[in-house]
Amino acid sequence: MASAPLSRDSILDAALAVAADRHWEAVRLFDVAEQLGVTLADLQPLLAEKEQLVDWLWQRADETLLADCRGKSFQTLDFPKQFEACVLAWLGALQPARRTFRQMLEVRMEPGHLHIQIPTLFQVSRSVQWMRELCGRDATFLRRASEETALTAVFVSTLLVWLGDDSHGSQRSRDWCRDRLAQAIALGRWWPRRPPSTGQ
Known part of the structure; x- marks a missing residue:
């Protein structure tokens, strides 16, 4: 025992x-x-299957994100720096196991694994939602949907770069995140600013 x-x-x-x-x-x-x-x-009472370990590692990154991105020093940052800090905190939690995490995702992306690929998409969405909450984003309706799409693209693309990033301190991933976020914010000027009409 x-x-x-x-x-x-x-x-x-x-x-x-x-x-x-x-x-x-x-x-x-x-x-x-x-x-x-x-x-x-x-x-067995705690672990239903091996795939659950991947979910636990993902959850560990979410928990680190929520623990690290708070307090006055975080709240005084402007939005781009806040979101960048969120992404980097999430990735930083996985840095010690980066090679294994990359292999986990490779296995999940193999053909025929829809039963674990679709839940992974929901995990991505939940992580981005936590980041938006931490950053105090309060957009609604079409503007919210547009913002979520753009920020998800920033997060996922940065994750993909980070998986193969051997630069010192993951600098290449940091630069990528910062540049993609700047582009997303620039495009955000075109995001709808008013909720859709109810027709009443």
Whole structure:
């Protein structure tokens, strides 16, 4: 039996430790159980399947985002710097496991994995929504939808650059995020500013 209570974080950390010297596709739950010194029966009440580990890692990034992007120093930033800080905080949470996270996404994007690809799209949307909330964005209707689309494009494109970014301090990803965000804000001048008519 385990020497300490199992938790989402302890299981995830064990899985990442196993994945450190192999491809994520080759990680098996019995490897994770062995790393923890427990049985598969011990894991099952907390972990339904291996794919849940990817969701937990994503959630860890969301939690880091919410913990880091707050307080007076964050609130006094203008919106572009706030959103950039949000994206970088999210990516920073994954930096120690970047190679494994890239492999996780590669596996998810393989043909025939719609059952996990569609939930990933919802995860992207939720992360961007948290970033908008942290930045105090209050647009409505068409302007909100346009802004969400643009900011999602900034987030996803920065994530893709970051996955292969070996520059010092991920500077290339930082520059990419900043430039794409500036473009999105410039395009935002054309976003609808009034809610649609109700016809009444």
